[in-house]
Amino acid sequence: MGIKVALEHRTSYVFDRLVQVHPHEIRLRPAPHTRTPIEAYSLRIAPDDHFINWQQDAFGNFLARVVFPKRTRRLSITVGLIADLKSVNPFDFFIEEWAEHVGFVYPAALAADLEPYLKLVDESVPGSGPGELAQAWVANFTMAANTRIIDYLVTLNQALCSDVGYAVRLEPGVQSPDTTLAVGIGSCRDTAWLLVSILRQKGLAARFVSGYLVQLTSDIVEIDGPSGPVADFTDLHAWAEVYIPGAGWVGLDPTSGLLAGEGHIPLSATPHPSTSAAISGATDMCESTLDFSNTVTRVHEDPRVTLPYTASVWEAVTALGAEIDTRLDTAGVGLTMGGEPTFVSIDDQVAEEWTTAADGPQKRVRASDLSARLKALWAPTGLVQRSQGKWYPGEPLPRWQIGLHWRRDGKALWSDPDLLADPWAEDRQWSTPEGTDRALLLALAGDLGLPESQVRAVYEDPLSQLAASVRRPEGDPVAAADDPAPQEDSEDRRAELLARLDEQVTRPAAYLLPLHRGEDGGRWESADWTLRRGRIVLTQGSSPAGLRLPLDSVSWQPAPHPTEADPLGVTEELGAQRSGADAVVVHADGAPPTALVAEIRDGLLYLFLPPVQSLDDFVDLIARIEAAVTCPLVIEGYGPPPDPRLEVMSVTPDPGVIEVNVTPTGSFAEQSSQLQVLYEEARKARLTTESFDVDGTHTGTGGGNHITLGGRTPATSPLLRRPDLLVSLLTYWQHHPALSYLFSGRFVGTTSQAPRVDEGREEALYELEIAFAEIDRLTKAPDRDPSEHPAPWHVDRALRHLLTDITGNTHRAEFCIDKLYSPDSARGRLGLLELRGFEMPPHFQMAMVQSLLVRALVARFWEQPLRTPLIRHGANLHGRYLLPHFIIHDIAQVAAELRAHGIAFETSWLDPFTEFRFPRIGTAVFDGIEIELRGAIEPWRVLGEEATAGGAARYVDSSIERVQVRVIGADRSRYVVTCNGEPIPLLSTANPDVQVAGVRYRAWQPPSALHPSITVDDPLRFELIDTANALSRGGCTYHVSHPGGRSYDDPPVNAVAAEARRGRRFDATGYTTGRVDLSDLREKQARMSTDAVAPGILDLRRARTVGRR
Structure with missing residues (x-):
């Protein structure tokens, strides 16, 4: 989620006289076992004249013992903390093999350690044991003996949640389990204590937990099921934890029926509620007034796909869209923009029809539903x-x-x-x-x-x-429909068969x-x-x-x-x-x-x-x-x-997705309304714009969101009336690789669906410059009437054989002119340019910012055509320009040039794209030096033909991945960063304190891949080496797969679950002990400096092969 919150919990007592406040014990500090990172904590107590001693109780919880030497009329306790609500998967734990199913028994030594948590809960006096109602509830709840323990606990927790309602109960203390069951309602602490009683009767060690519960309002309203609180919320809460061998203490919240997640911040976990009281102590006899409050405030939010922009930012975006439309109208551009958004199923992201196949039964149902919804809104007649x-x-x-x-x-x-x-x-x-x-x-x-x-x-x-029939084998057919079985054979059956064949x-x-x-x-x-x-x-x-x-x-x-x-x-x-x-x-x-x-x-x-x-x-x-x-x-x-x-x-099928070809629109506001409706109606039809890999990688649909530019009619298309506009756009895209890679899908490069004009063909730029000059000559011929538009076929003839992929396919190009003025048919002479390098954005506002960027560039180049030579990027194109740092710097330059042209396009509006395209893997700090890992782009290669059962196939090798390493604050002459012992060739940047590089590694080992014998690079260990002392000052570890050996069967259900899976793979620890061999390190650096690789890129495959010779 990338959300940090500030929580403030205030409790105050006002006394009617001066009283002596006796020593108090305060359990309001997050417990050591909390999984939510706590970045700051404060405890403020009034009166200020007091003594405080921090200690840990017998169960490891933090406890503040406060002594007040003077009498006072007021006591105030205020807790403040800042929590990083990183997604936590509550099911991500290991279970000992012997404890995987219900009915296991703790070993004697472990049972002795857990004795306080196994003691049955007394209904009344000590030694009375569980009450009748609690025992009856336990007896009535049964499941099969071979049930998995986690399934058993989830079902039990949900059953208790449905049996006992929730109520705020201000009376002190905790109800007995039988009382809670008798009235059928209780506070969170009542149901938590009841759950502890039930678990202990089932032979499971359980403890009572008090803590904070933080619930944030959802960015989007759920189409089925509750959407959560309508406003951000926090309060003191209580739940239970059960001890599962291998997993440890697992939190169960019977109030909601869910497992404890990142919003559950434990303060105290004990065998009995009496020892988990948040505040305990006494005063002299008096009358007092209690006042309390709990507030939560968001202090930081990373841009995210469910809420990419705040209301004020979106207002600025729409205002700029209207301003650009005015400029386009004043200049007589007559621009229309369309697109081809794509969607996948919300409910099934593993079936072939939603991954690779073009058609499928559910795809037809969903497409038909979406079409009906759009017709009712846009075309009732x-x-x-x-x-x-x-x-x-x-x-x-x-x-x-x-x-x-x-x-x-x-x-x-x-x-x-x-x-x-x-x-x-x-x-x-x-x-x-x-x-x-x-x-x-x-x-x-x-x-x-x-x-x-x-x-x-x-x-x-x-x-x-x-x-x-005559080509069939001799004898009777064996199909049941055509060959009656002996027991089914009859004259009527044969007559029916003959009639059907003759029908x-x-x-x-x-x-x-x-x-x-x-x-x-x-x-x-x-x-x-x-x-x-x-x-x-x-x-x-x-x-x-x-x-x-x-x-x-x-x-x-x-x-x-x-x-x-x-x-x-x-x-x-x-x-x-x-x-x-x-x-x-x-x-x-x-x-x-x-x-x-x-x-x-x-x-x-x-x-x-x-x-x-x-x-x-x-x-x-x-x-x-x-x-x-x-x-x-x-x-x-x-x-x-x-x-x-x-x-x-039109709504059509494409491999793995449903594609919607929307009607072109003439203004930013019209297109924004269109896409907002389309996204909302698609969601109601149970279609979504995002998908997830099994490892938690968050991507778009895998399909495109191609943008089409044209005019209301082919004759009024600005691309046919002003061919220099297309030349300017092509030139600018070639100058700025970020325009190709920031908005693209994961499959980029020479053999992708939309390769850049300078990918894969060394002579393309040379020929393209000739084509640009020829277009310029033909459109500015001295014998041409200035009032007439250039001949529409000039652009097509000049560029058709250059805007292709390496096989010559004109459709598979980043700039596709198949429908500009094709000689093939009238359907190809529509005056349209298709920009195919855009992937489907998860949110319609992100799609509109893409559109706004394109509209802004059209407005700029209509007013001031671009006439500059093309750039030979060389190895940097697939080197530094596939790293987020340089892509962000490049796209920032695009935004700055637009602002210099009078178009107030903010660089920050592209932050949601960079966070989505290049998620932060993790950050570690050693001696004030920060190492940050982010995902980067790795081109996928299409392999040679291989024989398959159905003929021949060419597989795509996606087994190589890339991460960016960014180092802040390291002295280049002293520190070296390594990955798996290999020095990383860090590049200097415009900021002298920042160095950046990329690391390519094998993430998995498929049978069909380049160099299939090279094994997986797992894990990736990054270390900060201090060459002055020949020591490792610290390190972090990135696991290519789950470090605990878990193998997920299905992709995560949503972005929160995906974030939890990704976060589990990073560990801010791990370094080499002892002295570092600096001579070996310098030798590797020397070899790397002369190796034929892109600057700033460490290829671990090459380091393990060529570098070892």
Whole structure:
């Protein structure tokens, strides 16, 4: 969490006369076994004239004995402490093998040590033993004998929490266990003492704990379950601890039913509540008034993904967004920004569909739910179409796509949402009457003025089935569905089987209506399909019938090539719907083989739309369909052509994620509102923007959040009107690697999804400078009319073969111009630039700060184009620029240059990104010298092809990781920092007191990796070596895996659990005793100084191999 709090607990007594205050014992100092780091502590007592002695009681708790020599009218005790609420996993402990299950018995020696904690709780007088109600509760609570002890304790604690209610009880003392059970309600100390009684009756050693409870309000409201307190809260609290061999004392809080975590700060733990009183003592006889208070204040908060900005900071961000929009509007830029946010499941982050696979059953359900929510908010009169989406090499069919379309002019595209069915709804129950598919097409034919004979039945292919049958092995099939078992065989069973096999031959699978717009665009036409076989027979497969039409059998003449509308053409207002003359029947020769196809699948009516060449035709066809349909249906098939008069949003599957292609927006405020709604509705659909590795590494979705830049229409795109804008952006990104790496995912480098233009190809920058000069020449040609925009294809032709990955793929580039002005199709001539180096931010405000940065750079370079040579970063690109220190310095320079240009972009607004991208691992201080470890970026390498069961595959080697070491306050001439005995080549920085380096190491050892025989570097031991004395002055240890040998099966459930797992792997201890061999150290430094590695990077693999030769 990265939150530090200041707690103040004040207790005061005002007496009605001068009294003698007898010695008091105060137990208000955090106990030695507290797991919450206490950074400061104070105990202030009034009157000031007193004597205090600190001691530890018989149970190891801190106790202050205070003596007051003078009489007084007032006694005040004020405790202050500062606690670092680092996440603690209460389940992170080891259990002895013999104690793993309920029913274990403590060994005799251990039982003797635990005797005070095993003594049964007396209900009344000493020796009376537990009361009847307590004994009955214990007898009634039973679990299986082989139950794991931790499961047993969790269940018992929750059972007691549900049986006893909570109440604030101001009376002194603790209720007896039977009293608490009898009334069914008690204070925290009552239920804690009851739990101690129950545990001891179960043969488990237990003790009573008093302490502070700190609860902080949640950053976000939970969608299921309680969200915690509405305000930050602290108070004195009580709970119990049970002794488990191996784990030690484990805290159980029966008030909440939870285990004790970082918010439980123990003050005193004893066998009996009477010896855990916070304050005990006496005064002379008098009347007194008690006053007390407990307050908690946050004193430090690291930026975090659940609350990246305070309200005042976010107000400043939105104000700058409005200011930049004004500058863009004044300059006539006409910029629009869209994106492709991605989401993963809240409930399941290990299934293939949420890790690697593009499709899956739950992914369809979640995507459908999200689409329905967004339609209700953004397009209540829009159309939901479930069509084919992207088609990737190696996949048999295009992926599905849920398209949401609505008219920009506000008119209805589809009026009745109840007529649109959701085939993937979790609670769907559809039953469409037989013949509805034919009736729909007959109604459409009548509306178009076509004869009923144009509605044709479509059948499955019996010849294909026969051909498949003759290729089967000899004998009867063995499948249970086709081969009745002897006990199930009968004449009726055989007749049923024959009827089912023959059904596809005699029963239509679907119906179609040939339809296309005439060449003159005046009216609809329907081709008269006459096939050689006498009826229309589908090709074999399980896809929708609309994708399996026998188009090659319609005519000997090739189908006419569709004419695409010019995306730069001027579009008129959408015309009236359902207008024009009646359709006519034409000969199939020379006509486009397109058709409407209706079929009933899984009880639902589906209508497959043919491709159309204009939005006017699409709107007209949709209006006719809605007028003809009488029951809910699913619209599938081809979507509308690109047109600025139609707003389009789609929800599609991608490996491991759901991708949402949002509509472009024209202002910062509009985009902010859009993304806020999208994030909130996705969460309601049980989708999230963050994921976690098993080791606790906190990342985004693993998918992208690609940002698209363009204009309202392709003709008004600023990137086509001013090609120098694209040149400036490319140049600036190349100058500042932080723009590529700070916002990226974990997979970076030459073979990543979005490599920089200077990654992997040495000649790219040389050629790119030529391309920039050529663009400049063409756009500033002396014979060009200054009032005209440059030819739109110039930029595409100049940059298409340079903005690619190393394989030449134009889509897999950081700056993707596939949709700028591609020669391939009209869908690629949209005037769009796609920035693909952005990963999905966990919070919408972080996404908007990304957007604000891009908008600010567009505004700057529109006003003042950038004309500077490109930089050859060399080894530093994957050296220092993958370390957080240099990335932060680089992005700070970007923010400073924006401020110098009159754009008040604050560097601190990027802190949430640096904390999220480069989490602090740990800090240690020795003799005033600080060593800090942070996560850094390590490029992943795609390996060569390897044979697999399914063919060939190229694995990604993610086994190498990198950490940054930052040293503050060390004399470079005297101190050396080592990692596993190897000197770290620290680099000087702009601050003479700060030195930085990176350490590459093998984190795990997969079978397919570079150098698979090199073992894991675990743990990493960092030491501060004092060369003047040849001694290690201290060290810290970073464990690549859990130091206790725990192997987690599942990733953490949230960011708090992930932080606890990460924190467990750092230990601020560990150093080499005795004298250090300085000659060996200097020899290693000498070899490293001449080695061919990036400056400031220690590669432990190389040190263990090349460095040993």
